Amino acid sequence: MQVDVAAAYAELTSRLADLGADGVRVVGVTKAHGPWAVQAACDAGITAVGENYAQEVRDKAEVLAAVRASGVEVHFIGGLQTNKVRMVAGRVDVIQSVDRTSLIDEIARRDAGIAVMVQVHHGGETNKAGCAPAEVHDLVEHALQRGLDVLGLMAVGPTDGDRGATEAAFTATRALADRLGLPECSMGMSNDLDIAVACGTTMVRVGTALFGAR
Numbered sequence: 001m002q003v004d005v006a007a008a009y010a011e012l013t014s015r016l017a018d019l020g021a022d023g024v025r026v027v028g029v030t031k032a033h034g035p036w037a038v039q040a041a042c043d044a045g046i047t048a049v050g051e052n053y054a055q056e057v058r059d060k061a062e063v064l065a066a067v068r069a070s071g072v073e074v075h076f077i078g079g080l081q082t083n084k085v086r087m088v089a090g091r092v093d094v095i096q097s098v099d100r101t102s103l104i105d106e107i108a109r110r111d112a113g114i115a116v117m118v119q120v121h122h123g124g125e126t127n128k129a130g131c132a133p134a135e136v137h138d139l140v141e142h143a144l145q146r147g148l149d150v151l152g153l154m155a156v157g158p159t160d161g162d163r164g165a166t167e168a169a170f171t172a173t174r175a176l177a178d179r180l181g182l183p184e185c186s187m188g189m190s191n192d193l194d195i196a197v198a199c200g201t202t203m204v205r206v207g208t209a210l211f212g213a214r
């Protein structure tokens with residue numbers, strides 16, 4: 001069922017204002033929704049949309065190009081296999097999910113100078129997307145050397161609902177970005193954006209609260 005995205009965005013905007021987050025950008029996560037969601041985001045005045053899957057970026061190429069032409073940014077926020085960078089190249093404005101040197105090299109080869117963010121994970125799970133905090137500095141340096149425009153860091157909080165762990169992860173991410181002199185921190189989703197705002201996010205990635213359940 002398609003929801004009223006404009007109404008949901010108005011509600012989200014006022015929720016963010018109540019949290020004192022007026023300058024925080026909203027990336028509307030349109031993954032697993034059809035092209036309608038991308039168009040609805042654009043019509044509602046959302047200035048950036050996020051996609052998670054390379055194939056979906058390719059399949060939605062037409063609507064993504066149309067909204068980019070009207071000034072909406074497209075952010076890639078999902079795990080990205082190196083051999084799928086070609087499906088994303090030229091179709092997005094920012095790749096937020098950069099977490100290894102091989103991926104940086106392929107992105108630089110296919111989409112010179114594109115804006116990226118380094119995804120970091122806090123907490124021990126090595127199966128999770130994102131690099132370890134100790135790797136962030138070298139990855140940022142590598143991306144800069146390859147000519148990429150490094151905007152900042154991206155983090156996905158723990159998804160088990162542990163608010164203390166989420167706060168710790170977001171606080172550590174913001175501190176790391178500050179230490180590296182990086183302005184942007186993409187953290188916070190529908191269920192933890194209040195914590196992200198308190199920890200200094202500059203960009204929340206919101207899917208469910210804008211477009212409904214997937």
Ligand SMILES: *Cc1c(COP(=O)(O)O)cnc(C)c1O
Nearest residue numbers: 029077189190191205206207208
């Ligand atoms: C799906 C997803 C989101 C949006 O999650 P919601 O809970 O629907 O708001 C944000 N960031 C990433 C990386 C995602 O995969």
